[in-house]
Amino acid sequence: MAVAIKKVGVIGSGQMGNGIAHVAALGGFDVVLNDISADRTKSAMATINGNLSRQVAKKIITEEARKQALSRITGADRLEGLADCDLVIETAVEKEEVKRKIFHDLCAVLKPEAIVASNTSSISITRLAASTDRPERFIGIHFMNPVPLMELVELIRGIATDDATFEAAKTFVAKLGKQIAVSEDFPAFIVNRILLPMINEAIYTLYEGVGNVEAIDAAMKLGAHHPMGPLELADFIGLDTCLSIMQVLHEGLADSKYRPCPLLVKYVEAGWLGRKTSRGFYDYRGDKPVPTR
Numbered sequence: 257m258a259v260a261i262k263k264v265g266v267i268g269s270g271q272m273g274n275g276i277a278h279v280a281a282l283g284g285f286d287v288v289l290n291d292i293s294a295d296r297t298k299s300a301m302a303t304i305n306g307n308l309s310r311q312v313a314k315k316i317i318t319e320e321a322r323k324q325a326l327s328r329i330t331g332a333d334r335l336e337g338l339a340d341c342d343l344v345i346e347t348a349v350e351k352e353e354v355k356r357k358i359f360h361d362l363c364a365v366l367k368p369e370a371i372v373a374s375n376t377s378s379i380s381i382t383r384l385a386a387s388t389d390r391p392e393r394f395i396g397i398h399f400m401n402p403v404p405l406m407e408l409v410e411l412i413r414g415i416a417t418d419d420a421t422f423e424a425a426k427t428f429v430a431k432l433g434k435q436i437a438v439s440e441d442f443p444a445f446i447v448n449r450i451l452l453p454m455i456n457e458a459i460y461t462l463y464e465g466v467g468n469v470e471a472i473d474a475a476m477k478l479g480a481h482h483p484m485g486p487l488e489l490a491d492f493i494g495l496d497t498c499l500s501i502m503q504v505l506h507e508g509l510a511d512s513k514y515r516p517c518p519l520l521v522k523y524v525e526a527g528w529l530g531r532k533t534s535r536g537f538y539d540y541r542g543d544k545p546v547p548t549r
């Protein structure tokens with residue numbers, strides 16, 4: 257029997273968490289947004305309001321829809337605040353041990369019939385599901401960044417995911433006006449299996465001095481019509497997330513072609529994670545982005 261989803265919990269109020277809360281609230285769902293930091297949830301609410309207002313100004317949504325969507329989102333400092341959600345989507349950092357701990361703590365308070373999902377970019381859904389008390393009601397719902405603009409959501413079943421959970425997730429995504437691509441549960445699924453090795457190769461191209469940041473991004477924007485250059489896109493995704501995805505590919509597929517570029521490792525070790533820390537392959541602290549190499 258398909259589960260009726262009305263109330264959605266979102267764990268992690270970073271760039272993906274705020275985007276998922278945004279589209280779920282616009283889709284008519286009540287949303288509870290959680291983060292380890294209450295300040296982070298507060299700033300996520302301000303970001304959502306800013307992005308909704310932009311959509312009003314562009315006549316994509318009405319002012320009434322903006323107000324209604326905002327009124328459907330509440331913040332919760334503790335996981336207990338998500339106890340009566342019908343679906344909880346985890347979108348914390350791309351670290352398996354962090355996600356496993358969240359699922360352990362969440363399942364202790366969440367109603368048993370609720371579905372649990374992860375927005376992971378790369379980690380095995382089957383393995384994450386095994387850390388919960390409900391592998392049959394666990395699924396990968398992988399949104400793309402920026403969530404309000406991107407049409408696609410990948411759905412990934414773990415080995416135990418049941419049909420009712422898959423159907424409920426499909427219905428949920430359709431209500432958000434997005435299209436699905438179904439992926440088997442292998443490292444990084446479809447989009448990131450293809451996209452991240454391209455980004456990693458762009459970083460090798462920089463590392464080996466084939467071109468500088470500007471040349472590499474211009475080459476792919478003007479020469480291959482990509483909307484963003486690969487290094488600009490890496491900064492946009494977050495270099496920590498890019499590195500985690502490459503590590504999952506490298507370990508999971510045991511093929512040296514997925515070796516993370518040492519320059520990517522160096523940037524992450526420096527804490528230069530891209531836009532979210534104001535510095536990555538570009539420096540965003542001034543009026544316009546300046547290449548760092």
Ligand SMILES: CC(=O)CC(=O)SCCNC(=O)CCNC(=O)[C@H](O)C(C)(C)COP(=O)(O)OP(=O)(O)OC[C@H]1O[C@@H](n2cnc3c(N)ncnc32)[C@H](O)[C@@H]1OP(=O)(O)O
Pocket residue numbers: 307310311314376377399400401402403404405406447448451483484489493497
């Ligand atoms: C890592 C993973 O696990 C999976 C992934 O997500 S991989 C990443 C996938 N995403 C991509 O590849 C994105 C590639 N980039 C693009 O498609 C485009 O550059 C883009 C859609 C992001 C922006 O398009 P653009 O026209 O060049 O940019 P821009 O003019 O700044 O924005 C257009 C509108 O988008 C909206 N917008 C931009 N960023 C937004 C955001 N973060 N949230 C909401 N709306 C946003 C705004 O309404 C903006 O309008 P204004 O100019 O009035 O502010």
Ligand SMILES: NC(=O)C1=CN([C@@H]2O[C@H](COP(=O)(O)OP(=O)(O)OC[C@H]3O[C@@H](n4cnc5c(N)ncnc54)[C@H](OP(=O)(O)O)[C@@H]3O)[C@@H](O)[C@H]2O)C=CC1
Pocket residue numbers: 267268269270271272273290291292293296347348349350351354358375376377378398399400401492493494497532
């Ligand atoms: N960036 C992207 O383009 C995409 C990312 N994803 C996936 O979405 C997830 C989130 O990525 P993204 O939003 O970019 O990352 P961000 O770094 O922007 O946000 C992650 C958020 O999770 C918070 N957090 C960390 N630990 C916990 C916890 N135990 N409980 C609750 N919140 C926690 C972080 O808080 P703090 O900062 O205080 O640690 C931060 O606010 C990752 O799994 C990523 O792979 C999926 C699609 C695209």
